């Protein structure tokens with residue numbers, strides 16, 4: 001029965017989103033599942049099934065149910081039990097009281113188990129005696145930087161936890177506070193949340209409030225219930241429903257004019273449709289909590305995602321524009337600044353804020369184009385024919401007269417295809433088959449290689465080659481070493 005869904009990626013499937021809350025969707029450990037429909041060529045509608053919203057790999061969550069399937073009582077019970085077993089070992093409230101106890105311990109009593117990724121209380125030491133604990137006691141400075149203490153989650157498909165490099169994180173916060181935002185809803189941006197709290201504690205800047213929503217429940221150990229909610233951004237599900245929804249709504253409520261902005265950096269493999277649905281829901285909740293005379297209809301939002309999703313994102317949010325700013329990550333093998341100089345990062349900011357107001361750092365080469373009225377990359381030259389600064393990837397694009405538009409520098413005009421393409425494109429076949437892999441069996445929309453091919457292409461063009469897989473511990477050691485605790 002699972003054959004239909006045997007591919008471990010869910011591309012080639014459409015997601016059916018029903019208006020309002022879909023109470024009929026069964027739940028997996030990640031909250032309500034999503035309804036998928038196989039996209040098949042000319043065979044009418046594909047059969048629909050429910051599968052996990054958060055995990056793209058069946059190894060991480062193998063939930064599967066046909067839409068019309070009758071599930072036996074026994075299976076429902078087994079499923080509930082499974083969902084219960086996958087819950088965090090403590091409630092958020094319990095994590096908070098553990099934290100209070102932890103900080104009241106003498107220095108030599110503060111241990112962190114690296115294997116279990118948790119702060120230990122003395123009575124738990126014996127249970128973890130065969131595990132690896134950090135050799136030195138945990139300082140207050142370390143407790144303030146959980147993103148350095150915790151090992152980044154590394155599951156490639158669902159949850160590669162790529163953390164902002166300091167300069168990108170500082171840029172984001174400076175830019176948002178410069179625009180007058182005093183509240184930031186951090187959706188999958190633990191490091192931005194951390195920086196906001198750090199700055200507040202220094203007392204040098206005007207305080208900014210922050211609420212982190214993330215699926216990584218390890219953060220419950222460090223943040224109070226009004227600062228962190230265990231949350232799934234693919235189905236807008238709060239794991240601790242009652243309390244968390246109240247915290248979320250209180251945060252979005254108007255408060256003496258404190259302007260609020262949402263910043264989200266979803267996993268790159270994330271599906272655009274459910275994400276858009278979530279961000280629209282957040283925006284509508286925000287709107288419903290503003291005074292009736294508020295004239296702004298959409299919540300200010302910044303969605304951080306690779307540039308090749310631009311058409312999809314703009315389709316869902318026509319008010320958004322993509323900025324040229326390249327987001328850098330600390331632990332991404334390809335998109336960070338290497339010692340050998342800058343590699344292009346394909347990750348951009350998509351926002352409904354006015355691009356003219358977002359000043360990109362001059363010292364990194366960005367400049368203002370007065371015709372486009374936005375800041376652009378150094379090599380993104382204004383094309384008089386197209387009347388835009390056309391580059392999406394940061395390189396200088398060239399105008400093709402036959403196509404009547406600017407194209408990537410590596411593309412050539414192909415007279416058989418009648419448009420520009422890479423020199424080694426599947427020539428002549430691309431008009432009838434798939435534009436991505438050349439297959440005649442499906443169109444681009446249903447291409448199983450689409451997303452991975454887009455990432456590969458962007459990576460190659462950025463000059464990167466996939467790095468060797470180092471062991472988790474080695475990487476994490478380097479990660480901690482790089483950041484001295486202050």
Ligand SMILES: C[S@@+](CC[C@H](N)C(=O)[O-])C[C@H]1O[C@@H](n2cnc3c(N)ncnc32)[C@H](O)[C@@H]1O
Nearest residue numbers: 162163164188189190191192214215216232233
């Ligand atoms: C690409 S990382 C972004 C981290 C960000 N650059 C930072 O440094 O703060 C994706 C983040 O989203 C979180 N995440 C992954 N899947 C999620 C889901 N289904 N719902 C909510 N958060 C999720 C991860 O735990 C991670 O923190």
Ligand SMILES: [Zn+2]
Nearest residue numbers: 028030052061
């Ligand atoms: Zn699941």
Ligand SMILES: [Zn+2]
Nearest residue numbers: 113116128131
């Ligand atoms: Zn342990």
Ligand SMILES: [Zn+2]
Nearest residue numbers: 369372382389
């Ligand atoms: Zn321009």
Ligand SMILES: [Zn+2]
Nearest residue numbers: 383386399406
């Ligand atoms: Zn042009």
Ligand SMILES: [Zn+2]
Nearest residue numbers: 400403413420
């Ligand atoms: Zn051309």
Ligand SMILES: [Zn+2]
Nearest residue numbers: 414417427428
């Ligand atoms: Zn061709």
